[in-house]
Amino acid sequence: MIEARNLKKTYHTKVKKGLFKREKDIVEAVKGIHLKLEKGQIIGLLGINGAGKTTTIKMLSTLIKATSGEILVDGVEINENPLKIKQKVNMIAGGERMIYWRLTGRENLWYYGQLYGIPDKVLKTRIDRLLTLVGLNEKQNVPVERYSKGMKQRLQIARGLINDPDYLFMDEPTLGLDAPIAREIRTYIKKLAIEEQKGILLTSHYINEVEALCDYIYILDHGEVILEGTAKTLSESTFETKITVLELAEMNSEIEASMQRFAVEENAIIHRSPDAYLIRFESKNELTEALVKRIHSENLPLSKLYVEAPKLEDTIIEISRRVNS
Numbered sequence: 001m002i003e004a005r006n007l008k009k010t011y012h013t014k015v016k017k018g019l020f021k022r023e024k025d026i027v028e029a030v031k032g033i034h035l036k037l038e039k040g041q042i043i044g045l046l047g048i049n050g051a052g053k054t055t056t057i058k059m060l061s062t063l064i065k066a067t068s069g070e071i072l073v074d075g076v077e078i079n080e081n082p083l084k085i086k087q088k089v090n091m092i093a094g095g096e097r098m099i100y101w102r103l104t105g106r107e108n109l110w111y112y113g114q115l116y117g118i119p120d121k122v123l124k125t126r127i128d129r130l131l132t133l134v135g136l137n138e139k140q141n142v143p144v145e146r147y148s149k150g151m152k153q154r155l156q157i158a159r160g161l162i163n164d165p166d167y168l169f170m171d172e173p174t175l176g177l178d179a180p181i182a183r184e185i186r187t188y189i190k191k192l193a194i195e196e197q198k199g200i201l202l203t204s205h206y207i208n209e210v211e212a213l214c215d216y217i218y219i220l221d222h223g224e225v226i227l228e229g230t231a232k233t234l235s236e237s238t239f240e241t242k243i244t245v246l247e248l249a250e251m252n253s254e255i256e257a258s259m260q261r262f263a264v265e266e267n268a269i270i271h272r273s274p275d276a277y278l279i280r281f282e283s284k285n286e287l288t289e290a291l292v293k294r295i296h297s298e299n300l301p302l303s304k305l306y307v308e309a310p311k312l313e314d315t316i317i318e319i320s321r322r323v324n325s
């Protein structure tokens with residue numbers, strides 16, 4: 001397990017003031033984050049304002065040092081044995097950085113493998129396996145400049161796995177990719193967690209991606225975790241009302257009037273949908289039980305009845321609205 005405790009990062013920079021003057025600037029990018037990542041789990045970092053996601057990922061993957069706080073990798077503090085930790089983690093950035101265009105896919109992987117000092121024989125077998133895993137076997141000897149965007153990103157994934165890390169940090173892994181390619185990359189990410197038992201932490205601007213992939217989500221704002229949980233618990237803690245959806249096989253003015261009365265009795269608001277057979281009731285509590293009783297007593301033609309979970313996107317929009325107001 002990776003555990004970050006009270007992690008902080010302050011950048012000290014100089015900013016130009018006028019033509020010759022430079023002033024010191026201090027940015028508290030991360031202000032005391034706690035998080036946990038287990039093997040086989042995918043967790044997401046979602047940011048609101050100047051959130052500090054990339055800075056957090058860079059600290060966790062040993063690219064930069066934290067100003068204070070602790071990072072424990074399988075119980076070992078990251079600064080105690082940095083070389084050993086580097087074998088256990090790796091980072092994949094979105095976009096097209098960190099791969100050499102003139103080299104072939106195999107040559108890129110060979111180069112990075114050598115940087116890790118992996119013995120030739122082990123490296124050869126590992127590269128074969130990784131090229132198969134990311135579906136690049138047939139294109140392994142083609143220069144990367146002839147790869148499509150999706151192929152380059154799959155090569156990035158293979159590169160991130162070259163040291164056979166237990167934990168993988170992915171910063172915007174589908175940035176700039178078309179929807180079908182992004183979906184393909186998401187499939188690989190899921191596969192890495194489920195089949196390879198990698199612990200994966202990812203950041204993404206695409207909320208739907210985080211919702212589809214992540215078992216647990218941390219929401220960052222100005223360098224702090226302001227909320228955490230699963231997509232479901234985050235929405236439950238954000239919205240005070242529940243939406244119960246009723247779909248009937250037919251609708252007429254009598255049924256409509258009955259549903260209006262029901263809403264008044266239950267203190268619910270009715271949201272009509274363009275689909276005339278579907279009614280959404282917004283209320284403090286779920287109304288499924290009360291609706292089942294009403295449907296039975298009035299012998300209404302029920303088609304579907306369920307509680308609608310808000311999309312993570314709605315939850316984030318609501319959280320951002322509150323944070324910024």
Ligand SMILES: Nc1ncnc2c1ncn2[C@@H]1O[C@H](COP(=O)(O)OP(=O)(O)OP(=O)(O)O)[C@@H](O)[C@H]1O
Pocket residue numbers: 011012013027028029047050051052053054055056
């Ligand atoms: N090397 C640096 N020097 C100074 N300030 C930095 C540096 N890197 C990041 N920052 C600042 O730290 C804050 C957090 O940046 P960071 O890149 O970690 O956020 P982020 O959540 O990844 O943002 P984004 O979603 O825009 O990529 C920002 O205010 C940023 O300007």
